[in-house]
Amino acid sequence: MKDFNIGEIIGLLLRTTPFLVFRFLIYFGITLGYVLVTGAGAGTGYGIGSIAGDSATGGMYGGIIGFGIAGAIMYFLREYLLYMVKAGHIAVLVELLEGKELPGGRSQIDHAQQVVRERFVESSVLFGLDQLIKGILKSFNRIFFTVASLLPIPGSGGLVKFLNTVINLSLTYLDEVILAYNIRTRAENPWDGSKTALVLYAQNYKAFLKNAFWLAFLIWGLTFLIFLLILAPVAGLVALFPGSAGPLSLVIAVVFAWGIKQAVIEPFAMTALMQVFFKVTQGQQANPEWEAKLDNASGKFRELKDKAASWHKPAPAATETPSG
DSSP states (O other): OOSOOHHHHHHHHHHTHHHHHHHHHHHHHHHHHHHHHHHHHHHHHHHHHHHHTOHHHHHHHHHHHHHHHHHHHHHHHHHHHIIIIIHHHHHHHHHHHTTOOOOOHHHHHHHHHHHHHHHOSSHHHHHHHHHHHHHHHHHHHHHHOOGGGTSOOTTOHHHHHHHHHHHHHHTTTHHHHHHHHHHHTTOSSHHHHHHHHHHHHHHTHHHHHHHHHHHHHHHHHHHHHHHHHHHHHHHHHHTTSSSOOHHHHHHHHHHHHHHHIIIIIHHHHHHHHHHHHHHHSTTOOOOHHHHHHHHHHOHHHHHHHHHHHTOOOOOOOOOOOOOO
């Protein structure tokens, strides 16, 4: 049986509607940016291609280049998105799970960002921590997370490999759950708090594997459904681009589906895993044996421990008090 409650998750998300709207606007803006930059690239390529006598091919290659440029811009925005959007949403969800009341509207977003700044003074600290956690989880999951350990299926290696891939994709939100642990425990040292959370996760990995199995069907089933629903409208939009739009229709439909997934489905999965983590690890202490296993499984975990040992919290930036 699963350890998350779908009805409770939906209720929690509805109480963070300002953040859901905020996320939707941001990811819609990102998706629109992809479309506009891809369209501009297609138009430029079409014009250059017409000079060379093959405008359709020029439009297609121009669109591909435009899509690549949009992807590069997105890569540089990821630190801002983590600090301003994801961590803030995690902060308010943690407070709701603790039974606290939250402000509404824009005040909820401002409140969340204040909580994040208290725990992670600089965005670079949060971003560096998040990247390190992802690396540790990837190493650990590759060793311990297999469907075969949950459902032994003799003679079906291909199916097991496919299911392992799907389930691991549904666990991509665990780094955010570990950030939630830091916020909930009010960890002064985020590196040490993350180390403890990782050990707690490792010693309960079978419970997470079981829940990831259920989540995989929910997350990816909904994402695929969204993709099918928007494929035709997107194809009509991309048909307005100069040149051959066929291949771009599929790519941009995937981007639209990704945007909706990030805005709506990702918070659902993240909240479900938060429920599982806090429920399963309640009252537990980090087991030194599992800490040793993480040491052996990941060099990044040893790096995390070094950072925890040498951590000194930077002083918050001074704010000026208005005169008069």
